[in-house]
Amino acid sequence: MFLCRRLVLSSFRSFSSVVKKDPSLDYRPLALQARVDFLIRLGDLDTAAKHARLAGQYSSYYIIGLNETCQAIIGAMCEAKRYEDALDLFHYFYRDSKIAPCHGYFNHIIKLHLDQGRLDDALNLYDSSLANHVTQSLISKGLVDAGRQDEVMDLLDQPRSFSNLAWDENVYKPPQLEGLLRQGDFEKADEVLGHLLGSSHVHGDGYDRFAIFSHTYMKYWFEQGKEDKAMHCYSRLQLRKLTKATVVNALLALLLKYGKKTEAWSLFDQVLHSKEMHNLNHYTLNIMVNECFKIGRFDRAIQIFHKVKALKLKFPHACYRNIITRLNKQGILFEAEHLFQEICSDELVSPDVSTYTSMIDAYLKAGRTEDALRLSNKMVDAFLGQLARLACL
Template sequence: MSLCRHLLRSLRRPSPKSSLLPLAAVVAGDPQQPPFALTLARSFAFSSAEEAAAERRRRKRRLRIEPPLYALRRDPNAPRAPPDPNAPRLPDSTSALVGPRLNLHNRVQSLIRSGDLDSASATARHAVFSSIRPTVFTCNAVMASMLRARRLDDVVALFSFFFNQSSIVPNVVSYNILINSHCDAGRVDTALDVYRHILDHAPFSPSSVTYRHLTKGLVDSDRIQEAMDLLREMLNRGHGADSLVFNTLMAGFIDRGNMDRALELFDELRERCLVYDGVVHATLMEGYWKRGMHKEAMESYQSLLDRQFKMSAATCNTLIETLLKHDKRTEANKLFEHMLDNHTPPSFIAMNTDTYNLMVNQCFKEGKFLDALEVFHRTGKKPCAMDVGCFNNIIGKLCENSLLLEAEKLFEEMPGKSVNPDAATYGFLVDGCFKEGRVDDALRYFEKMVSMAEGAPKVDVGFYNKMFDGLVKAGLVSHALEIFGKMGERGLRPNSVSYEILVRGLCKEGNLDRGRDLLEEMVRSRIAVSPESHGFLLDTFRKAGRHDEIERLFARSAGNFPPQFQRVAA
């Protein structure tokens, strides 16, 4: 240690003699100057003593977080065993999600948040063949986004590609996403095969989430006895009594009219767990209400409050939904106030945007629009972080109820809360403007959306069709055609709805020549005409004495489609 301090002092204050020493003497190793030579070599690693000390602290901290493998052996003096070539490979740890692989993960997550799932999937799949391979966390993010979008077959295909073909090691979350997709698709036996594969081959055990998905799949398939057997297997394997697994089985028995069996499971859960999820009480309350036992339902709810559990946002949301469903508005308001008081992020998340959506929707259901705005602006001790979906929920309902000005005020609040509007937000405002006859404002919102550069919401053909329909109904077919001509600039191709809206609008205005040209363009693009538009066009051109040319056009279009589409085109 004293030698190190001497070297560092020499680096900071080199003596005049050492500074004039020839380089050849240093290389030859002059016995009179060893400290300077060593200091010169060390100066290339650290520029100061503070940097060297920081590096030592970083390495010690790294060893505490991820100790070396020999530190995990019971006897550190025992000889190290040779690696087992047959040992199963382990999935990535969180330490792998750094550097370029973290940048890839963030890029994929940004695409998922923007709703462009196909691009997110393509980015992750292409990275498999590059030097920056995705981690299991990136693969799971893509699969989970497909599951949320109900693209269940894509989940199975992505699991096979990432983990079977590309040799990425799955973790328990990967298997849970696959099991969930199979259960939602009604393939419960396949999901059970995946579960047995985990038991036989995976280097980890199934989690409680695994049993939640499997029990729900079995109950939904009317195989409740097998679900009970799986519950016993979960307990026998040493897993804790998961309250959501019990809740699924209780709901299954209640739906089948066996309330006594559900109460037996509830009693067993309370014996095994001092603290459990309050969703179980919501299930019991539903069971009591189905049997007309209103007093028992509220007693069950009160017994939950008496336990003074610190309930998560999802649990409270389920309770609020149950209370509102059965006209217990007073109790729901009290629970909402309780959630506002307990919401102290980041230490505890007592509410989320779904909480606001439930309360706002109830206000609209009761026709109390101003109360909905008041609820939306309630913050409590610490404001809840709003997302675009929460804003869209209330903006859409305001536009539906002819409260466009209030919706626009909320739209103007979004940037101040770091929330970026998406295509749905603009869609609600455009619909509201057309409904109020404010065509110029609808065009302004549309231009604002499509002219935004990087980070702009993804515009699809459906949004363009919304504009075409509104402009045609407002008698502005020329404006619609102008927007139609610019679709290619954003890489979008019109579909059959786009063409039919414009062709119908042109024909109603009497511009049959332009309508026929657009219809011919539609036929050249091999886009089938719907039976409704087919009949309308034949009738319109027949009245103008031009039915022969439209019939020839439809006859020619019939040969452009396979037999299964010819009945639509002809």
């Protein structure tokens, strides 16, 4: 298995070594983005970074695909906890090469600083960045976690040019609400929630906003051990009105974390049978599949997977990877094989390297060496085929 993986990676490194010399290669931003994204999925971050650095040769006005490439490799380095490499790439792209930044281009680095407990460094970046709602959320959470609630209130009252924050520009935001709760100003917090609930705009996206505020309330009361108050907030929600998967996922994760399994399964069932299925995505499925594995109900995880698949048109490979990997860890190889064959036969979804290696490791553990070798060769063929297509871009 490892020999085959090295063959794939060495092919990419060979490809990388001629990237500045071969005039037949397409270096334009979209082609470059495709190569970098693929190398990241392959897990070869070093070669992905070499390709991504070619973004620095473009004019700052060449935006399409360029920032996506920069953000993708920086984010991948942060996820792999290669923080020095992430910072080095960031400085190269946005300072040395002077690539014109997009809104939120500091987000990965801000999160890096927050994860390492360097809140003031994160705040300094926030003050000089083109922020978006993600930037604001990261900083606000960092301040609240540090007990600096007054700064949250001041920070979020400052006017900033958020092009995508029109939905909440005239109301309190969840971090502000959490700040009020932690300060003990329950009267003001109740006023905020009551105002939002009584608003004529509480429908569609507006109701999802109200649900996120309720989630903030619930989280606070759960943390304080006031389970009854948390569930009272939940009881005020009309779940059928929820339209966004992100809101449903936040509620599911919170309910499961604090042992409210009956309510979580009831919410999931409502989502599963909603008319438009807009309030379900692959994270929703993975949350509930993971819960099944946590309690040892592997059969139920498989049933849920197939049930959701029958109702929803397509899954990304992340859904298959999650359940296949978990089945293999439990030694349920027959079911994992069935799902792996299913994803291989899908024209729009294909296994990534992690899914391949999960199956190969399971075969080796089961003593099925020939199957492991067969699948290793199939993995090499699949990814070399993709490499050939990328080389022609």
